Amino acid sequence: MSIDNPQTVKDLEALCVRLGAKSGQAAIMAGQILKRARQLAAENKCPETESLEYLINVIVSGRKGETFPSPFPQTGSPTAED
Numbered sequence: 001m002s003i004d005n006p007q008t009v010k011d012l013e014a015l016c017v018r019l020g021a022k023s024g025q026a027a028i029m030a031g032q033i034l035k036r037a038r039q040l041a042a043e044n045k046c047p048e049t050e051s052l053e054y055l056i057n058v059i060v061s062g063r064k065g066e067t068f069p070s071p072f073p074q075t076g077s078p079t080a081e082d
Contacts, residue, residue: 003034003048015056019063033059044072 009030016026033055040051054071061068 003037003052008052009034012056015059019059040072046072 012030012033013023013026016029017023021029034052037048037052037055040046040054041048044051050071054068058068
């Protein structure tokens, strides 16, 4: 199943509105969430739907002030010594 269907976009926009975004802002946010889901899927060689589900969980958890563990391997981040 592709994440690039009109119903997915509408559902994401509705989620963003429920979480406090204005309508125009929600449309932009939905597009960015889908873009990041595609990037995660490519980076981690997993289905786009799995990446989208992860991002939605992160967004909802973050809105509640909670953290959500990543199912994806960590790619390392630069340190002060790098």
